[in-house]
Amino acid sequence: MTDATEGFPLDAPMSGSFLPAAAPRESTSHMIAEALRAAIVDGTLAPGAPLRQDAIARHFSVSAIPVREALRQLESEGWARAAVHKGASVAPLSANEAREIYEIRSALESLALGLAIPHHTATTLREAADLCRAAEREEDPSRYVARNAAFHMCLYAPAGRPQLKDMIELLHRRGERYLRLKFGLPSYKGESDTEHAALLDAVERRDIATAQSLVVAHLLGTGELLHRFLTERAREEAALAHQPKPRGRRPRVTTGS
Template identity: 70%
Template sequence: MSNATNGFPLDGPQASSSRTALPGVATPLAPPTSTSHVIANALRTAIVEGTLAPGAPLRQDAIARHFSVSAIPVREALRQLASEGWARIELNKGASVAPLSRDEAREIYEIRSALESLALGLAIPNHTDETLREVSALAASGLHETDPSLYVERNEAFHMSLYAPAGRPQLMEMLRTLHRRGERYLRLKFGFPAYKGESDAEHVEILAAVQRRDIPAAQALVAEHLLGTGELIYRFLTEREAARVDEAARKKRRAGQSTRAAASPVSPAADPASAATPRSRSRTPDEASS
């Protein structure tokens, strides 16, 4: 594969084509990470970071040219993204980036609320002074962060550091997946500067409860924090969709008014038959008597 863009908005990783042959050792047909997985990972990152916007087409030919591969690994990558909810594949239309969904956003944060409350309750008894210093540093690093990508990264690091001492690797993997799925929605927070400040303050409150070893308070705070974020994003997407529908209706009305104005009234044409018939005149007395 190459990383030539060819009009595609990603710089994909390059795969080395040179391999050292060892006597008696079979050369693998494919690298440990398959080409389709490399492509899927690159597309997923572009979707999460907004390089590929919701609804953007994912054209197989453009992706194949970008990565210098055939259509087969591209199709596999798109099927993988569709199964994960990042893309949609429609018959006769092809693939596109999945739209933002208010219901999905709220559900992600509802699930996170339940699981992270559980993880925090398991983790608090195992926190040490050292782990709490790490959590505190991560909380401070996100307070004044204005770059969406860095903020999202530090936000996840803060939350995961809260739960790491729980010693539940499968639970942590589930949480990482949910954070990844919710990253597109979390970036919307930067449309609400005041809310970001409130969210950062809630991080400080959660940390304080953990430092006090107050498990019920910490669990309640993290649940409220996450449910509140989910509801905020749900309302935002609802209002944005309503505004889009209203704007579309206004454009339709304006287009109708313009069409009617362009169709100016036409004066009725003179009747050709009446125009061709000479006007009758009064007959003179001599003509009348003849």
């Protein structure tokens, strides 16, 4: 935290203006939303952290208007929550939300995959294979999240369903924080890479039923794993909060003879 941002917890205050002076307002609000989203994903802005409009506006050297629009966008996507008389804050992580995101993704992505497979070409399959290998080699969590989304969306692109694509991309964005959590769980990376390879193989063989079954199992499994992890963590945190605090040692009282 820095005095320059009055507690706005980004890594460091920015020197000069973050945005071009002549940037259109819509572009400005989008860029601010992207920066805040990235800070939430990497943990710089923790769940429950306040998102003060004045501090954010000073940090990005902009007026309050694009900040309000950015916060409204983040709230609509589930990244932020607004309370009357309290302002906006980073939305808490929720076991139920994590599971629901992946349940919905499993339905939509299974549909998209079934529509896309008949229209894949040698070129689109080669692109998907390249993205699959790139994700397998990636060790940085932030870049892996991006490569994971790119691989999935590449599989669905030939479906030619723009509204379905938009809905899936929104769920990917809402699930980014949760996917980062899964990165810290044992054996996740290897399991995910193996599941991606099997999914790609089914798509290359034009086996729609198998591909749909694999993507559903992959996504539902992720949702259930995250639900268990977050539920157990919440239980542990609640138990710690209810533990009695250790009392300090009482000072010895001495009396004169």
